[in-house]
Amino acid sequence: MAYIELRNVSKSFGIGKDRTQVLSNINLEIKEEEFVAIVGFTGSGKTTLINLISGLIMPDEGEVLFKGEPVTGPSHERGVIFQNYSLLPWLNVRNNVGMAVRETFKKMSKKDRNKRVETYVEMVNLAPAINKKPKELSGGMRQRVSVTRALSMSPEVILMDEPLSALDALTRGNLQQEILKIWNKDKKTALLITNDVDEGLLMADRIIPLKPGPKATLGPEWIINMERPRDKTALNHNDEYKRLRNSIIEYLIQIGEQRASKKENTYVLPDIKPRIKPAPFRKFGFS
Amino acid sequence: MKDRSIHILNFVGLGFFEPAIRLVTGEEVKKNLSLLFKKVVLPILSVLLFLILWHSGATYLYNIEKEARIEKAFADRGEAAALEMQTCIESDDISCQPNTLPSPAQVWVAYKSLLTDHRIITEKKVAFADKVAATNTQRAEQGLAAIKYTGRPSFVDQIFTSLKTVFAGFLLALFIAVPIGIMLGLSDTLRSSVNWLIQIFKPVSPVVWLLLVFMIVKTLTMNSDTDSSFIISFISVGLCSMWATLVNTSMGVSSVDKDYINVAKVLQLNIGQKVFKIILPSSFPLIFTGLRITLSVAWMVLIAIELLAQSPGLGSFVWEEFQNGANDSNSKIIVAMFVIGIIGFLLDRIMLTIQKFVTFTEETA
Ligand SMILES: Nc1ncnc2c1ncn2[C@@H]1O[C@H](COP(=O)(O)OP(=O)(O)O)[C@@H](O)[C@H]1O
Ligand SMILES: [Mg+2]
Numbered sequence: 001m002a003y004i005e006l007r008n009v010s011k012s013f014g015i016g017k018d019r020t021q022v023l024s025n026i027n028l029e030i031k032e033e034e035f036v037a038i039v040g041f042t043g044s045g046k047t048t049l050i051n052l053i054s055g056l057i058m059p060d061e062g063e064v065l066f067k068g069e070p071v072t073g074p075s076h077e078r079g080v081i082f083q084n085y086s087l088l089p090w091l092n093v094r095n096n097v098g099m100a101v102r103e104t105f106k107k108m109s110k111k112d113r114n115k116r117v118e119t120y121v122e123m124v125n126l127a128p129a130i131n132k133k134p135k136e137l138s139g140g141m142r143q144r145v146s147v148t149r150a151l152s153m154s155p156e157v158i159l160m161d162e163p164l165s166a167l168d169a170l171t172r173g174n175l176q177q178e179i180l181k182i183w184n185k186d187k188k189t190a191l192l193i194t195n196d197v198d199e200g201l202l203m204a205d206r207i208i209p210l211k212p213g214p215k216a217t218l219g220p221e222w223i224i225n226m227e228r229p230r231d232k233t234a235l236n237h238n239d240e241y242k243r244l245r246n247s248i249i250e251y252l253i254q255i256g257e258q259r260a261s262k263k264e265n266t267y268v269l270p271d272i273k274p275r276i277k278p279a280p281f282r283k284f285g286f287s
Numbered sequence: 288m289k290d291r292s293i294h295i296l297n298f299v300g301l302g303f304f305e306p307a308i309r310l311v312t313g314e315e316v317k318k319n320l321s322l323l324f325k326k327v328v329l330p331i332l333s334v335l336l337f338l339i340l341w342h343s344g345a346t347y348l349y350n351i352e353k354e355a356r357i358e359k360a361f362a363d364r365g366e367a368a369a370l371e372m373q374t375c376i377e378s379d380d381i382s383c384q385p386n387t388l389p390s391p392a393q394v395w396v397a398y399k400s401l402l403t404d405h406r407i408i409t410e411k412k413v414a415f416a417d418k419v420a421a422t423n424t425q426r427a428e429q430g431l432a433a434i435k436y437t438g439r440p441s442f443v444d445q446i447f448t449s450l451k452t453v454f455a456g457f458l459l460a461l462f463i464a465v466p467i468g469i470m471l472g473l474s475d476t477l478r479s480s481v482n483w484l485i486q487i488f489k490p491v492s493p494v495v496w497l498l499l500v501f502m503i504v505k506t507l508t509m510n511s512d513t514d515s516s517f518i519i520s521f522i523s524v525g526l527c528s529m530w531a532t533l534v535n536t537s538m539g540v541s542s543v544d545k546d547y548i549n550v551a552k553v554l555q556l557n558i559g560q561k562v563f564k565i566i567l568p569s570s571f572p573l574i575f576t577g578l579r580i581t582l583s584v585a586w587m588v589l590i591a592i593e594l595l596a597q598s599p600g601l602g603s604f605v606w607e608e609f610q611n612g613a614n615d616s617n618s619k620i621i622v623a624m625f626v627i628g629i630i631g632f633l634l635d636r637i638m639l640t641i642q643k644f645v646t647f648t649e650e651t652a
Contacts, residue, residue, distance in 0.1 A: 056552055074553045084546060086547065086549065088547060088550065088565070089569075089647045090646075091568075100554055103554045104554075
């Protein structure tokens with residue numbers, strides 16, 4: 001039995017003629033302690049997929065199962081690292097993490113909870129910034145806080161929605177190692193959403209592309225059997241790595257082109273000169 | 288040390304001292320000189336210009352009034368009376384001064400006389416308290432109410448009465464508008480069902496609120512002999528001024544960033560925690576902006592309401608002076624005007640400073 005399972009899941013947004021099906025017929029199985037990466041283009045529905053698994057939204061069709069039970073809402077067992085940090089700007093690092101710890105370990109004494117917060121903050125090297133507010137932190141530091149907040153709850157699964165894509169290459173590399181270290185230590189199940197194939201190859205056991213939407217479905221999977229720990233520089237000379245990388249990128253380019261050509265076929269452009277249209281006004285409604 | 292004091296000055300809104308401090312320490316002389324000119328010298332010049340305009344305007348009006356009086360005396364009672372009137376006016380005799388817009392100097396004199404008046408009344412109060420101290424302890428033993436000073440309040444007393452009223456009204460607005468605003472913000476259904484009520488009541492004039500409150504409070508306090516004018520005026524002030532807070536609170540609560548709501552869901556906060564730990568803090572900036580507007584509206588309508596409700600305070604001070612028509616009444620009204628303006632400005636500054644303290648600024652990644 002799969003640990004996490006999606007069966008024929010579809011999800012649409014909007015009403016009436018604006019309704020579009022974002023995800024269509026998604027089937028996915030993740031085993032316990034497995035690290036799966038999903039790669040896909042922007043807007044293809046990756047965040048929607050994460051939200052379905054975390055229980056923030058419900059599928060229109062099909063079902064999402066966690067340990068064999070249908071997911072009915074968020075749970076502390078499934079920690080989420082949000083795409084845009086989602087730190088609470090009025091709380092400092094300690095309290096952002098502290099709030100998560102307090103909610104997960106309600107019976108723990110205050111002292112133990114504080115200790116736990118400090119341990120986790122130290123783990124991502126943020127001890128000196130523990131009393132700072134998010135706006136005083138750099139992007140990388142905020143992302144660390146976000147990672148720490150999710151991990152401090154000791155979830156059985158970590159769902160990561162492009163956790164590192166906003167970071168510079170150096171910070172990104174460091175955080176990748178830290179996440180891997182934690183995953184390896186506690187042997188958690190992990191689902192990583194990314195737009196970077198190299199990141200997937202470095203971290204995951206399996207890479208599955210999400211085809212461009214609307215009606216996005218999952219593509220064929222690539223099993224990454226390279227030995228861990230994987231070293232980023234050494235990987236560059238690894239033949240298996242090169243083979244996988246080329247094969248995945250080729251596939252992505254191919255589905256990218258398909259999308260482009262599909263568009264050309266569906267929209268027949270009328271033979272008129274382009275006219276410059278003013279940008280639409282943004283409306284601010286008070287009602 | 289220097290940077291710290293500059294920081295504090297900027298924080299409390301006295302940032303215009305910054306170039307002066309930087310100049311004293313000899314920092315970037317040229318830039319700071321021009322800053323000093325812009326932030327200090329020019330404002331002072333504009334104050335002077337204002338005083339000059341005021342003075343010449345007052346003189347002009349004074350002359351019109353004077354001419355008219357002399358003309359009138361001439362028409363009514365002949366040349367001798369006209370001459371008599373002219374000497375009377377020029378001799379600064381109180382009985383025949385033209386009654387018009389007072390000049391800055393007259394206002395200054397009135398200001399000082401109000402302060403003297405305050406000192407005298409304070410002394411009287413102290414003397415009175417000494418005199419009745421023994422009697423009052425006796426009365427207290429017998430379970431009777433103490434004898435209170437019932438003399439005329441001074442100008443300063445009136446200011447404090449007004450501040451008390453506005454504060455009571457503001458608190459009333461706070462305790463009505465914030466909870467209701469939160470409820471409206473949380474529920475779309477509720478918001479759309481009472482929206483008409485808010486839209487209709489929001490623009491109602493303070494005078495009408497006062498009359499409405501008067502109708503209700505008069506009936507409710509029919510059998511007690513307490514002075515209801517304070518109650519009437521602070522409730523009216525609260526009702527007039529609460530709308531900005533109400534609207535802002537419900538808007539803030541209903542437009543909380545979806546990301547924060549997702550955090551609340553993932554952490555599985557219960558509804559109370561969700562409101563107090565996520566929704567309220569994130570809508571705090573908007574709520575506070577509403578409260579600031581509420582306080583300034585409260586102060587503005589207070590004067591009119593006091594004036595109409597005959598409740599003690601600056602409003603009734605202005606009204607009494609106007610009715611009084613004494614020689615320096617007009618000057619005292621102008622003094623009151625400046626005091627009202629300055630206090631309003633200070634209240635706003637205080638709110639702004641508190642707001643900076645308690646609200647986060649939105650991050651820009
Ligand atoms: N709550 C929502 N309401 C309406 N449309 C949505 C909502 N969430 C996502 N979408 C739409 O679904 C599509 C996929 O979004 P998303 O899952 O965020 O993509 P990704 O994370 O891959 O960039 C987008 O076109 C987006 O506009
Ligand atoms: Mg996304």
